[in-house]
Amino acid sequence: MAEPGFSGALACRCGKVRMRLKRPPLARYYCHCMICQEVYGRPFGDATVAWRFALEIEDPALVVFRRQRSIPFSVRCGTCRFCAGPVVGYTALLPFLDLALLPAHTYRNPADVPAAVGHIFYDSRVGDVADDLPKYGGFLASEWGFARFVLTGLARPGTRPSGAAGA
Ligand SMILES: [Zn+2]
Ligand SMILES: [Zn+2]
Numbered sequence: 001m002a003e004p005g006f007s008g009a010l011a012c013r014c015g016k017v018r019m020r021l022k023r024p025p026l027a028r029y030y031c032h033c034m035i036c037q038e039v040y041g042r043p044f045g046d047a048t049v050a051w052r053f054a055l056e057i058e059d060p061a062l063v064v065f066r067r068q069r070s071i072p073f074s075v076r077c078g079t080c081r082f083c084a085g086p087v088v089g090y091t092a093l094l095p096f097l098d099l100a101l102l103p104a105h106t107y108r109n110p111a112d113v114p115a116a117v118g119h120i121f122y123d124s125r126v127g128d129v130a131d132d133l134p135k136y137g138g139f140l141a142s143e144w145g146f147a148r149f150v151l152t153g154l155a156r157p158g159t160r161p162s163g164a165a166g167a
Contacts, residue, residue, distance in 0.1 A: 009108040014083035017062045023054040026153025033121035039086045043126035052098035120145045
């Protein structure tokens with residue numbers, strides 16, 4: 001069972017790739033890396049990070065994956081075969097912490113998307129962002145920032161793998 005109030009219904013921009021997230025995301029963050037700028041077609045990516053095991057893709061054959069080695073965490077970026085929009089990225093914080101990066105716009109229910117907690121790769125930003133969120137620039141600081149976002153997210157209700165599944 002999902003968390004009360006959490007629908008977990010996700011889809012790409014054209015709606016052909018449908019996914020289900022069985023647990024709320026750990027965190028939402030803004031990524032200013034060049035890959036996100038390209039994949040999202042925006043100044044920065046607006047993404048969430050969730051447990052990979054909690055994600056089900058209805059038809060994985062509709063998602064095209066390519067590995068991006070130029071950014072940390074060695075993200076495997078998945079885009080929709082039809083609309084080419086970002087769908088999911090796979091990465092690991094540590095070899096045993098498999099994570100899924102999901103664009104905020106893929107959540108069908110806006111209430112499922114938490115407030116953003118910070119910016120990473122802020123050094124490659126297109127423009128300044130006027131908010132009070134922490135901003136990490138550069139490879140190591142961004143990796144540290146991302147790890148902090150994930151760890152902070154473990155305190156969110158329903159996110160811990162060992163926690164009650166909410167029967
Ligand atoms: Zn699509
Ligand atoms: Zn990025």
